[in-house]
Amino acid sequence: MDHTKINLLVKLQHLDNQIESIVSLQKGLPEEINALDEDLAFTNRQIESRKKIADDHLKLRLRLQETITECKNKIKSFKEKQTLARNNKEYDALSKQIEYEEKEIAQAEIQLQDIAQSEQRAQEIQQKGRQLIAENRYDEISEEMMPDDVLIQQLEDLKKQVEQKKEELNSIVIETAEDVNSLEKKVLAQRNLIETEAKRLLDKYDHLRSGTLQNAVVRLNRNACSGCNTRVPTNRHTMIVQGGFYLCESCGRIVVHERLFEEAEN
Numbered sequence: 001m002d003h004t005k006i007n008l009l010v011k012l013q014h015l016d017n018q019i020e021s022i023v024s025l026q027k028g029l030p031e032e033i034n035a036l037d038e039d040l041a042f043t044n045r046q047i048e049s050r051k052k053i054a055d056d057h058l059k060l061r062l063r064l065q066e067t068i069t070e071c072k073n074k075i076k077s078f079k080e081k082q083t084l085a086r087n088n089k090e091y092d093a094l095s096k097q098i099e100y101e102e103k104e105i106a107q108a109e110i111q112l113q114d115i116a117q118s119e120q121r122a123q124e125i126q127q128k129g130r131q132l133i134a135e136n137r138y139d140e141i142s143e144e145m146m147p148d149d150v151l152i153q154q155l156e157d158l159k160k161q162v163e164q165k166k167e168e169l170n171s172i173v174i175e176t177a178e179d180v181n182s183l184e185k186k187v188l189a190q191r192n193l194i195e196t197e198a199k200r201l202l203d204k205y206d207h208l209r210s211g212t213l214q215n216a217v218v219r220l221n222r223n224a225c226s227g228c229n230t231r232v233p234t235n236r237h238t239m240i241v242q243g244g245f246y247l248c249e250s251c252g253r254i255v256v257h258e259r260l261f262e263e264a265e266n
């Protein structure tokens, strides 16, 4: 067996391991940022939908108040006309028009009351939420119970947190960029070399690493595959000690003697 081929692959695994350990310095920050971004979007949507309701109420209220003013003006002019009415028929016709406008006013007032009541209800629900917050009963608070000011504070806090985490991640990325860059170049060169020397091994390596698995090539540890701890048959030990490799029957990883990793480091 040509042992230099496996040495080339161990070297590649060694380089990929180095990149992996640098990336792990990011300590799950990208995932944390994603989760915070989701919370931020959710809080934003809540605030926006409350703003929309408040805007709609305001517009409707203004329109109803306008209607009421118009109706009152009409009534005033109808009453003036009534004083000039030449006969009962004219007078009664104006009375009917006044009656109609009065009904319009009454309807508008009912709608205004509805708005006031629904706003009052929303405030009462938020008051309940405020009380639950004061008692630390957070899991009993529903979306609509969240007081407006608490929601806005929450949005500000989330924005700050996201910004902080992004800065933290960014500084790690900047600090490690040079190392990662130079390792990536080495990986590429190593891959090119193996591509011509041992394409099938490289394919095997890539296939193993196509999922979440990072360590395709692993050390023999206490006569077992260190990837999955399955024992390696005794009759394969000699070959591994001599610098060959063994494909783990259980996990499919490429098992080599740890000496090969030491050699790859130098």
Ligand SMILES: [Zn+2]
Binding pocket: 225, 226, 227, 228, 229, 230, 248, 249, 250, 251, 252, 253
């Ligand atoms: Zn294994």
